[in-house]
Each structure stands twice: as C-alpha cells, then as structure tokens.
Amino acid sequence: MAARTLVLDVPDWPGHVAGQHIDVRLTAPDGYTAQRSYSLASAARASAAYAVSTVEILVQRIPRGEVSPWLCDVAMVGDQFEIRGPVGGYFVWEPSRPEPVLLAAGGSGIAPLMAMIRTRKEAGSRVPFRLIYSVRDPDTLIFGEELARRVRDDHGLDVTIIYTRQTPPGWRRPAGRLTAEDLAEAGWPAALAPTCYVCGPTGFVETVADLLVAAGHDPAAIRTERFGPTG
Amino acid sequence: MTDIAEWVDGNDIAGATRELFAVDLTVARGRCVTCGRESMVAEAHVYHRAPGIVARCPGCDSVLLRLVRAPDRAWLDLRGLSYLEVPMSALTASEVMPVVA
Helix, strand or coil, rough: CCCCEEEEEECCCCCCCCCEEEEEEEEECCCCEEEEEEECCCCCCCHHHHCCEECCCEEEEECCCHHHHHHHHCCCCCCCCCEEEEECCCCCECCCCCEEEEEEEEEHHHHHHHHHHHHHHCCCCCCEEEEEEEECCHHHHHCCCCCCCCHHHHCCCEEEEECCCCCCCCCCHHHHHHHCCHHHCCCCHHHHHHEEEEECCHHHHHHHHHHHHCCCCHHHHEEEEECCCCC | CCCCCEEEEEEHHHHHHHCCCCCCCCHHHEEEECCCCCEEEHHHHCCCCCEEEEHHHHHCCCCEEEEEEEECEEEEEECCCEEECCCCCCCHHHHCCCCCC
8 A cells, every 4th residue: 555544553652743753663573673654644632631542654555665664564453663752843734823724735744744734623713724734646646535534624724736757638727737727726925924834845835945046935934844755 | 646645744753742742843943054044943954864963954855863762762962053042931020020039
C-alpha cells in the first residue's frame, strides 16, 4: 500500500499540539536501529478531561526505505515499538490563535495539517481555514472522505484539491501543478494576514512558499515543513 | 517523488535536540558564522544519513550544527553558529533581580 494510518496506543501520552511529530525507532534483532519522524495526524485534545492514550500517524510507503515498508506492510496490531515525543514547536497551530489559516499540503504532507483541521473542530474554534491539497491523482488522495465530510460539517473549512497528473472524470481544473492562480483563488489575500502552513516534499514547499511571498504574504507568517520522504 | 529525500528541514531534529536541551531548539533563531544569515533551526537543511546529524544554513549551506549520539553520550558541535536566540517564558521580577535581604 502507498500510505497507511497507524493508531498507536501510548500509555501516559502527555498530549500534543497540532503539527507536532514523534520519532519512531525500530530495532532489529541484531541491535541495528533506524529512526524516522512522523507527524501526528490526530487532534490535540482540548482539555485533560478528553485525555486519550491513542495517537495517529500517517506513514507513506517508500519502496526502497528501511522503516516505512515495515510500518506499512509488516507491522501488525499488537506490535510494540519505541517512540519519542511529542516534539517540535515551529510547525504548530493552537486554537487560541485568532488569524485565518491557509494550509497547503503536498501528498502525505497532509498529516500535520489534518491534525490542525481536526483540532480546530475539536476545540470549537471558528477561525476560518482553507486547505489546498495537491496530489498526483485520485488514488493518492488521503483522507478524501473525511475531508468531504468536514467541508460539510465543520463550518468555516474550505478544501481545494489540486490534481497534478490525473483528475477524476469531469473535474473542472485540468491536471497540473499548483500555480499562483490556484493560490489566489483558493487561498487568502495577503491583506487578511493569514498564517500559512506549507507541508510536503521539498520542491512543493519551496514553490508554494515562493508563490506566497510573491503574492505579498509576510515571510514570517509562512511556516514550512518538508515532509520527507525519508524512507 | 518517491526517491529518498537528500535532506529534510530542521523540524526533524526536534526530538534529537530535546534530549539535550530543556527547551525546544527548533524555534531558536541562530546566526550563521559564515554568511551572517539568521534563521530558525527549523529552517535549516538537515542531513541525517551520516553517522550523526548535520544541519546546514539554508542560505549558504555551511554547517551550523552537528550532533552525534552514541548509546551513552552525545557530541554537539555548534561552531557554525555565532549565537542562538532561544524563546523563553517571561521571568518574574524576583528571578531577574533577586531580592537581597
């Protein structure tokens, strides 16, 4: 499979902020270890009263990788492995923030942005969110059903899907990479001073960040995370 | 797109540096000794295919930070940074200027 969601049961999970990640460490029988970072896709809980011990990560399978194929194809319910976290304070969104938010995801870079979308709903935030989500084709769309449901149920959430190689039948926009016009149409005007979170492969992140700056957005309000793939 | 990324960004070393520091280092702002650019540690280009972690300046690609972790110790080389500015919670008045009886 190309990507897999893993739900981890973590006793004594201290809670996290949307956008944070964990480090997952696998150890082979001979002692060799390999470690990777995975963004948490699950919502940050609004209060300790909602404390739960499960967290969710999204793992994109990298065919020649050493960690992701194991997590995607071999790991089974009941397996145990080491994690460290939550960590990271840069690419995070907290419901106390008042400004509008633009989320731009490339491929599996959707994971931490999904945590923000879920946290927004969970916390009852009314801050307007716009997600622009770039995927290769309909088969690589992750969280498609949930996003469609949330567009209907989570007031103030807009979602625009950009297909870069192949669109579903009858799709209005032809397949192609994200452009300045797409950002102008589906994003926020710079005058509204949104915070922009851009997550995806390096090339996607550089392109979108450059387009946002060119459109007049404050570079300091653009937060980036290059989301592997690191195998 | 499915090739292994050559580098990731500094967000990736939040866990490794958190082992050494009491605060999140990825939101610290550092100045590159070589080119003078100031950037957040989260914005650095991180190569971790080596025996350790190497973080490079997003402006000039000079090495900012190296971190090698062995089972029982770690080596941290910060010579590529002339300083790190670390956000902290506000001090109380008594912490800034201890009251002497």
